[in-house]
Amino acid sequence: MKVAQIVPRLPPYTDGVGDYAVRLAGQLLKAHQINTQFIIFKPGPKNSSELEYFPIAKLSEHTTQALLEAIPQDINNIILHYSNYPYLQNKWDAPFWLVDGLRAIKQQYSVKLIVMFHELPTLKWRHFKVLNPIQAIASRRLAEIADTVMTDSSNFKKHLAKWTQSDVPCIPDFSTIGEPETVVPLHMRDRRLIVFGGHDRQRVYKNHLPTLLQTCQALGIEEVCDIGATLDLDASRFGNVRLVQKGFQSAEAVQHLMSTSFAGLMDYTPFPGDLGKSSVFAAFCAHGLLPVCTTYNPSEADGIYANQQYLVAGKQLEDFRLAQLQAIATQAHTWYSHHSLAKNTDVFASYLHHPI
Template identity: 25%
Template sequence: MLMKIIFICNKFPPAIDGVGDYTFHLANNFYQLGHDVSVICAYCELVQQKVSSGCFNYNVFPIAKSWSLSDLAIIKPVINSYKPDWLLVQYVPNSFSRLAIPFEFPLLLLRIKNQDTRICITFHELYTRMVYWPFKHLISALAQRWICTKLAQVANLIVVSIDITYSLLQTRTDKPIHLIPIGSNILPFHIPDEQIVSTRNELAPNGESIISTFGNRDQDTLIQVFCKLVRKRPEVKLLICGVLRLSPEGLCLFDSLKDKIIITGHLPNRDVYRLLRSSDVFFLPDPVDSSGEGGTSTKSGSLAAALVAGLPVVGTSGHMNDKLLSQVKGLYLGDYTNPDELAYLILKAMEDKTGGKLNQEFASSFLAWEYIGKCYNDLLSK
């Protein structure tokens, strides 16, 4: 059954944002399935330029200013004119409010909702940890929980991506909650073997092993672990697909290792995929606090990118480790606070001759946008 669908998100490509990338790929998949697709997002000059030059296959409206009731006058006419079957809202608290407390957002959705339009909310995040000091953090955490509850009341359909979000949201609503994984924001491209060999020779001219990372990672821990790794195996290189974000202490350690570290800056997706394909191991130093909160999960688009590229992966153990993650064969999880253990696991992953291939097979089954789109399509068609 073909439907009219409007996606609602804050940032949208070419603006850099993980949820925006998710929305972009899902909207593309729905368009390819034949649905009538539109996107409403925040105003951004880069997005407006893409719209003006006709770069999108469907209508994109970069019109929202604050995601408050003051935007009702510009958002509701678009929705009324298209008469969509579904609004697909991509929710993260800090996307819809500068202070990450979007008080008016549930009411805005309620006001733009009408009798023939249903709302599906994908909760990419719910709220921050409950801390009691500073006091403003406590207020923010309480407000986010209230907003989360109100959004669940507005939604006709609720989607989350990992088990921990599912469990937490169950305390906020009696409505059914549906688990749909997150796909890679880096799609696979055809990279000829000779180009991979050429890239490896450029990155590691002396035949060094290449450890890569990508996304918003804890780079201080990354550098600490790499330092331990260099002591065990000097013939390694670290490839950071992105920019450097280190504390002063981390910069000092970086200076002693910089001849073994490659920093690419921001790159087109095709180049990121080529570099990942040219690597040996992918490392995700996902933070974990003293209570065990955090860790690697299939919520990570960076993890999905590594799996799509066919790399064995080293991550961290924490409460965010989800059931789907347990099906990833070429994955090694270690103690976030133990750089020696993480370095050992990277060495172990470097010897893994089958993990990358198994990861690629896993990604093609569970993290492909065709599969994710089908999961949504099945739910929306009921």
Template identity: 30%
Template sequence: MTTRLIQIVPRRSISPEGVGDYARLLAEQLLRDHAIRTVFVSGSPLPPHERLRDEWETHELAERTSAALRATLDGITGGAPVPILLHLSGYGYQDKGTPLWLATGLERWRRSHAAAPFVTIFHELFATGPIWGSAFWLGPIQAWVARRIQRLSTAGIATTGPYAALLEGWRGERPGSTIALPVFSTIGDIENPIPAVERRASLAIFGRAGIYDAVYRERITQIEAFVIANKIDEIIDIGHRTEAPPPMIGAARVRSVGKASTTVLREELGSARFGLLDYDADRLAKSTIFAAYCAHGAVPICLSDAAGQNDGLRPGKTYLKLAADDATPVVDDAALEALQHGAKNWYQPHSLKSSADVIGRLLRQSSATTGRI
């Protein structure tokens, strides 16, 4: 018997959208493995030409207000306690990352639907920054919104262990559960990736335009040293760039792929020996690019000065970390094999299939008294 689930997302757009893509893939897996069919609620009114139209029933809010949210949910459920899976990323629902309307609307809905399972995936909690930046002033309000929603949820899912610990503290004595579940690859997984030692000595650099300065300007000398030391002969640059990468780094030719389809991405990452990203190593568990490298067998290399030992990750065991003052690592065949296996083994418990199993279980546990899932 197929049951219904409402997934609330920031937007469903034809443009690439991290949280939206994550939710769509999760919907596909929940239907395939658990007979749970998603109805989407999009929290962003979009022009008609930007709306994603696919096989999934989608209700777009006419405006970002608590009244519009409540009316949309009531229209879908008809008063029945249908489970909700909320994807919380504050900036997706409000330009300053403080969607008070979302918290208020959910509080009002919960008053009359207290028996319905309500699981929240906290993709972000709140921003931080120096006193002269907006994040310093907005962060406490963002945290207040997240705290309100956590206390409404029958279960909370954080993408990193430190996030989960904070959420658990916010829950206090209220009933419910909080778990850490690192993100899965939004371009799919490879069950049996090509061994790293059998791959061409290549390095993939995958990311949005903002990665350019870190990779090709600020850390170019360090990357060149790594390329030379590990005899890399090709660099595959993947993603939108406003400026062309250099044609060569060390002895490696740089091949620009640009924005690529999922098929091309999977082919490139499934054959690259290494995959480079610029990211806070303490939060790697929430990076879909890091997950994509792990899932496709490309040994991840993270440019970061952070310790990078959260969520079971260990530099030199599950990935390589290059801090600004690190010596250049030389990776032999044995180390390559160990790193690839370490990254893949770390990733498996929260692959797309594993994540859908965890979320399906949380929905069932939350609905033990309703019989709805």
């Protein structure tokens, strides 16, 4: 079986959806003998004609005809990784050409279409978030023409289920930097706290630095290790806690740091109820770190509870003993094990093999 995975970008460009698709492709081939052809919507000069032995087709322009020309004729299925904005020409655009192109491909080649909604288009006004009315029409039409609709967000699931009038599988994200073979207990780890991700890490230091330092004191953290695009942080603001700014690191290097560190801290305040769709949170859980969030995040719909799978940062962490901290890290790792790369890939494979 051969599947076309449609993505916005692929490595070496930084893109969480692209990283997700590459890991998925590898596991589909390894465990299910399903091969992948990638189609990139936003190719860059660093993208070659293949990645990890998977061929890559690059879309020449955002039109129905260009999509038809890019789709190989020998595919059996299509997985569209949809995150809305990369498929737009501008912020007021809506990708109706994508809907028309996929509909035409389904008719011409009789292939199955799986749409994985990593994002839905939203508009934000003050503290309120609503679906973008024009772009949501395109999203809804994609859901309606798909043979299978999936998402990694319980929040998105509500809209998608309403649009499709059917149950929508919701699978929290796996770690896109890989998974360790073994997990070391907290008492054997360095008292290091990891802050990892994109430029949104800046929120941790801009809005929550006092809370971060209180957390370090409460947990006996000696070092804060910042991983990602350089933020030019001022080490003098961290007091007695050593700041190490690693910059961009390979997945293997990040894995090693996470496997030997005590805790991981993140700010997911702009995304209430969506911890399950954070690949950073997934990486913390997969590597046995103690996950810490700057604030409470109501993600119970995904099975994530404060003081069970993560802790809220602050001075109050002084009240937790090592055994309690280990129990939380263990529960987080157990939660992750139910939607690891292998488990999530099994879900995709089951729908790929299911007849239309």
